[in-house]
Amino acid sequence: MVILDHELRKRAAMISGAIEDLLPVVHPRELYSAGRHLVDAGGKRLRPSMLLMAAEAVGGDPRAVVPAAVSIELVHNFTLIHDDIMDNAETRRGRPAVHVKWDEAGAILAGDTLYSKAFEILTASEAKPEEMVASVKMLARTCAAICEGQWLDMEFERRDEVTEDEYLEMIEKKTGVLYGAAAWMGATLAGAPVKPAAGLERFGRLVGMAFQIQDDVLDLTAPAEVLGKPRGGDLAEGKKTLIMIHASAKGSKIEIFGKKNASSDEIEAALTTLEACGSIDYARKKAVSLVEEGKEALAVLEDSEAKTLLLELADYMISRSY
Amino acid sequence: MVILDHELRKRAAMISGAIEDLLPVVHPRELYSAGRHLVDAGGKRLRPSMLLMAAEAVGGDPRAVVPAAVSIELVHNFTLIHDDIMDNAETRRGRPAVHVKWDEAGAILAGDTLYSKAFEILTASEAKPEEMVASVKMLARTCAAICEGQWLDMEFERRDEVTEDEYLEMIEKKTGVLYGAAAWMGATLAGAPVKPAAGLERFGRLVGMAFQIQDDVLDLTAPAEVLGKPRGGDLAEGKKTLIMIHASAKGSKIEIFGKKNASSDEIEAALTTLEACGSIDYARKKAVSLVEEGKEALAVLEDSEAKTLLLELADYMISRSY
Numbered sequence: 206m207v208i209l210d211h212e213l214r215k216r217a218a219m220i221s222g223a224i225e226d227l228l229p230v231v232h233p234r235e236l237y238s239a240g241r242h243l244v245d246a247g248g249k250r251l252r253p254s255m256l257l258m259a260a261e262a263v264g265g266d267p268r269a270v271v272p273a274a275v276s277i278e279l280v281h282n283f284t285l286i287h288d289d290i291m292d293n294a295e296t297r298r299g300r301p302a303v304h305v306k307w308d309e310a311g312a313i314l315a316g317d318t319l320y321s322k323a324f325e326i327l328t329a330s331e332a333k334p335e336e337m338v339a340s341v342k343m344l345a346r347t348c349a350a351i352c353e354g355q356w357l358d359m360e361f362e363r364r365d366e367v368t369e370d371e372y373l374e375m376i377e378k379k380t381g382v383l384y385g386a387a388a389w390m391g392a393t394l395a396g397a398p399v400k401p402a403a404g405l406e407r408f409g410r411l412v413g414m415a416f417q418i419q420d421d422v423l424d425l426t427a428p429a430e431v432l433g434k435p436r437g438g439d440l441a442e443g444k445k446t447l448i449m450i451h452a453s454a455k456g457s458k459i460e461i462f463g464k465k466n467a468s469s470d471e472i473e474a475a476l477t478t479l480e481a482c483g484s485i486d487y488a489r490k491k492a493v494s495l496v497e498e499g500k501e502a503l504a505v506l507e508d509s510e511a512k513t514l515l516l517e518l519a520d521y522m523i524s525r526s527y
Numbered sequence: 528m529v530i531l532d533h534e535l536r537k538r539a540a541m542i543s544g545a546i547e548d549l550l551p552v553v554h555p556r557e558l559y560s561a562g563r564h565l566v567d568a569g570g571k572r573l574r575p576s577m578l579l580m581a582a583e584a585v586g587g588d589p590r591a592v593v594p595a596a597v598s599i600e601l602v603h604n605f606t607l608i609h610d611d612i613m614d615n616a617e618t619r620r621g622r623p624a625v626h627v628k629w630d631e632a633g634a635i636l637a638g639d640t641l642y643s644k645a646f647e648i649l650t651a652s653e654a655k656p657e658e659m660v661a662s663v664k665m666l667a668r669t670c671a672a673i674c675e676g677q678w679l680d681m682e683f684e685r686r687d688e689v690t691e692d693e694y695l696e697m698i699e700k701k702t703g704v705l706y707g708a709a710a711w712m713g714a715t716l717a718g719a720p721v722k723p724a725a726g727l728e729r730f731g732r733l734v735g736m737a738f739q740i741q742d743d744v745l746d747l748t749a750p751a752e753v754l755g756k757p758r759g760g761d762l763a764e765g766k767k768t769l770i771m772i773h774a775s776a777k778g779s780k781i782e783i784f785g786k787k788n789a790s791s792d793e794i795e796a797a798l799t800t801l802e803a804c805g806s807i808d809y810a811r812k813k814a815v816s817l818v819e820e821g822k823e824a825l826a827v828l829e830d831s832e833a834k835t836l837l838l839e840l841a842d843y844m845i846s847r848s849y
Contacts, residue, residue, distance in 0.1 A: 236678040287639060291632035310613035310681060313635060317609060317642070318674040324646060324667035334656035341663050345646035352640040356558040359632060 209517040216257050216267075217250040220278060223271045227326045228279070228319075239307050239315035240322075244282050246298040251416075252383060253278045255518065256391035259405045261511035262503075265395020269331035273340065273394055276327035277387045279319045280344065284351055286316040291359065299433065320348070332394040340390045347386040354378030367445040369454075376417040377410065384413030388515075404505040408515065411499035416522040418492040421446040422485060425476055427526060437472035441465055447491060451484040492523045531839040538579050538589075539572040542600060545593045549648050550601070550641075561629050561637035562644075566604050568620035573738075574705060575600045577840065578713035581727045583833035584825075587717020591653035595662065595716055598649035599709045601641045602666065606673055606705075608638040613681065621755065642670070654716040662712045669708040676700030689767040691776075698739040699732065706735030710837075726827035730837065733821035737814040738844040743768040744810050747798055749848060759794035763787055769813060773806040814845045 224244060230237040253274035257267040288294070289302040290312050296302060304312035327344060328337060357375040361367045388409030392402040423432065424439045425448065432438075439446055443463030452459060459475045461467040467475075479485050496519050506512050546566060552559040575596035579589040610616070611624040612634050618624060626634035649666060650659060679697040683689045710731030714724040745754065746761045747770065754760075761768055765785030774781060781797050783789040789797075801807050818841050828834050 233675055233678050233682065235682075236675060287635050291635060309631075311678075313609050313613060314674050314678055316639075318671055320639070320642065321667050321670035321674060325664055325671065328660055328664040328667070334660045337660045338650055338656050338663075341660075342647055342650040345643050345650070348643035349640055349647065352636050352643060353555055353558060356555050356633075356636055360555065360557075 209514060209521060212514055213249065213251070213254055213518075216254040217247075219257070219271065220250045220253045220274055221247075223275050224278070227272060227275050227329070228322055235307075236311075236314060236318060239303055239311050240318045242300065242303050242306060242315070243285055243297060244279070244319070246300050248298060250278060251518070251522075252281055252387045255384060255409055255515070256387040258511050258515050258518070259388040259391030259409075260395040261391075262405070262506055262509055262515060263392045263395050263397035263401055264509075265391070265397070267391075270391055270394045272326045272329040273332075273390050274387075276323040276344065277383065277390070279323040279326065280348060280351075281383060283316045283319040283323065284355070286312050286319070288355060291355070330394055333396070336393050336396065340394055343386050343389055343393070347382045350378045350382045354380070354382075361445050362443065364445075366453075367450060369447065369450050372445065372447055372450055373414065376414050380417040381410040381413035384416070385410030401505050404502045407502040408499045408519070411495045411502070412519045412522050415492040415495040415499070415519075418447055418488050418495070419523045419525065421448055422488050422492070423526070425479065425485060431526060435469065435472075437467070437469075437476065440472060440475055441467045447488045448479060448484045451487045452479055452482055455482045455484065457482040457484070489523075496520065496523055531836060531843055534836055535571065535573070535576055535840075538576040539569075541579070541593060542572045542575045542596055543569075545597050546600070549594060549597050549651070550644055557629075558633075558636060558640060561625055561633050562640045564622065564625050564628060564637070565607055565619060566601070566641070568622050570620060572600060573840070573844075574603055574709045577706060577731055577837070578709040580833050580837050580840065581710040581713030581731075582717040583713075584727070584828055584831055584837060585714045585717050585719035585723055586831075587713070587719070589713075592713055592716045594648045594651040595654075595712050596709075598645040598666065599705065599712070601645040601648065602670060602673075603705060605638045605641040605645065606677070608634050608641070610677060613677070652716055655718070658715050658718065662716055665708050665711055665715070669704045672700045672704045676702070676704075683767050684765065686767075688775075689772060691769065691772050694767065694769055694772055695736065698736050702739040703732040703735040706738070707732030723827050726824045729824040730821045730841070733817045733824070734841045734844050737817040737821070737841075740769055740810050740814040740817070741845045741847065743770055744807060744814070745848070747801065747807060753848060757791065757794075759789070759791075759798065762794060762797055763789045769810045770801060770806045773809045774801055774804055777804045777806065779804040779806070811845075818842065818845055 228241065230241060256270065256274040256277055260267045260270045285297060286303045289297055290304045290309055294302050295305055303315050327340065354375050358379055385406040389402050389406035392405045421439060425437055429436050440462060441464060457478055459478060461471045461475055500516055500519050503512060503515060550563065552563060578592060578596040578599055582589045582592045607619060608625045611619055612626045612631055616624050617627055625637050649662065676697050680701055683697065707728040711724050711728035714727045743761060747759055751758050762784060763786060779800055781800060783793045783797055822838055822841050825834060825837060
């Protein structure tokens with residue numbers, strides 16, 4: 206894990222440097238500043254790092270695909286900016302959300318601009334034109350799927366019942382596919398054949414879903430200091446996570462579900478109930494099994510340092526505490 | 528003009544049929560219905576028609592680039608959906624705006640989805656991979672420029688002074704470049720060399736700018752029945768069009784500029800002032816000279832039926848009365 210941490214930091218620094226070069230703040234400067242606001246706030250750059258590791262795992266030169274890695278990070282940030290408008294979120298990564306610091310119109314445009322630059326920057330990767338066209342198609346399909354996932358997420362909030370399959374479809378689209386696309390594009394742009402690229406896509410997608418489930422678990426179990434917000438926010442907001450779907454199937458009643466002003470005592474009591482009926486454990490196990498399935502998909506790859514890193518990254522996705 | 532009209536209708540029908548095939552209403556159906564809402568309301572499909580004509584003008588088969596034409600139309604509609612949110616517009620093409628019929632979150636996502644599908648559908652055109660990559664890059668840069676144009680447009684509303692050059696930059700980005708990209712992509716995907724493609728890009732861009740200036744003129748001069756809204760809306764909204772910039776330079780005072788509840792009598796009086804100081808004529812002449820410049824850029828092309836149609840289309844852009 207110490208090695209993974211070091212390797213992730215190395216790649217995150219590489220991505221941040223490339224963003225500086227590939228997405229300069231140009232005229233109209235205020236638009237590009239708004240676009241860079243969240244991007245510059247950091248984050249762990251897990252998605253672009255996965256792209257670089259995938260390229261290495263098929264024997265490619267990661268430096269050739271740095272622009273593609275940046276494009277994945279920009280797509281991720283574009284979706285965060287627009288999601289924050291839709292969800293009325295005030296802060297993100299410890300900074301005011303873009304629509305708070307600017308306004309809604311500015312945030313819509315900043316997101317659209319990042320999205321446009323993502324496709325432009327992608328084409329700056331060194332790859333065969335056929336592989337580039339395939340990557341553009343993959344990224345575009347992925348972005349459409351992310352929109353579908355966000356639509357489902359909002360629709361679920363208005364519904365009484367959501368099944369586990371529906372929830373899994375939603376997180377696959379909202380979170381899984383971008384990790385899958387990152388891994389697939391890293392491999393494909395590096396010239397990998399169809400089979401290892403497909404294995405990496407499956408790996409990224411499943412591990413990305415596990416990442417989202419872990420997020421739901423952490424929302425309930427991590428200390429507020431670590432979360433940077435009060436524990437149990439999803440409960441108070443009435444989010445139909447896998448944990449809640451399991452509890453509901455078990456007949457467990459969580460009275461404060463959707464109660465925006467629930468006290469911390471009420472939330473702790475709900476948490477005890479969810480622990481007791483095994484719902485948190487159920488979600489944890491689901492995340493573990495997705496990671497196991499994802500790791501199996503890497504069996505198509507020959508052993509390499511990069512493959513080891515990817516396997517460690519998969520474990521990190523669900524062992525992380527923030 | 529009768530011929531142009533017939534040829535435009537033929538191509539518009541081709542585009543509408545292709546949209547049906549390439550952008551079906553799939554799960555989640557409500558998201559794709561929201562995406563199709565404006566697209567299905569019609570419009571003249573001038574941008575995709577220009578793409579098809581450009582392909583023909585360089586000797587290409589327009590059927591091979593129909594997906595690219597659809598992608599241009601989807602990008603156009605994506606920008607309309609987001610612009611309507613930013614501008615608080617209630618209606619568009621005689622229908623409620625997407626954010627009115629659904630809500631803002633739905634409209635943001637419907638726009639993002641159209642944008643994603645535009646890039647995916649573009650890759651379905653029949654073309655060499657090198658030409659496809661070049662077209663993706665052109666479309667992505669164009670979309671970033673459109674965002675810059677919309678940002679400038681909003682910024683100008685908050686400013687006291689806007690110069691003619693600034694205004695021209697704004698409409699070049701907001702309207703010109705998408706016509707330019709359409710013409711360039713039609714030619715490039717059909718295998719045209721750099722020079723005719725560049726001529727067509729310049730043609731589309733300048734003619735697109737003229738189209739926007741004509742829009743400003745029509746807002747003041749067309750009957751309300753034709754506009755589908757009261758005359759002089761731009762005046763009441765305080766939009767700094769070329770007409771207003773000219774009037775201001777001439778020292779003409781338009782008292783009701785930016786007065787949202789101006790009466791129709793007040794607007795007619797302002798119109799008389801603008802006519803008298805030559806501002807409307809100035810804008811008309813600017814549009815004519817942009818069209819002339821644009822047509823000259825087509826000198827690189829050999830004569831053909833498609834070239835004649837493009838030249839007629841250029842004239843139509845500023846002779847149209849709606």
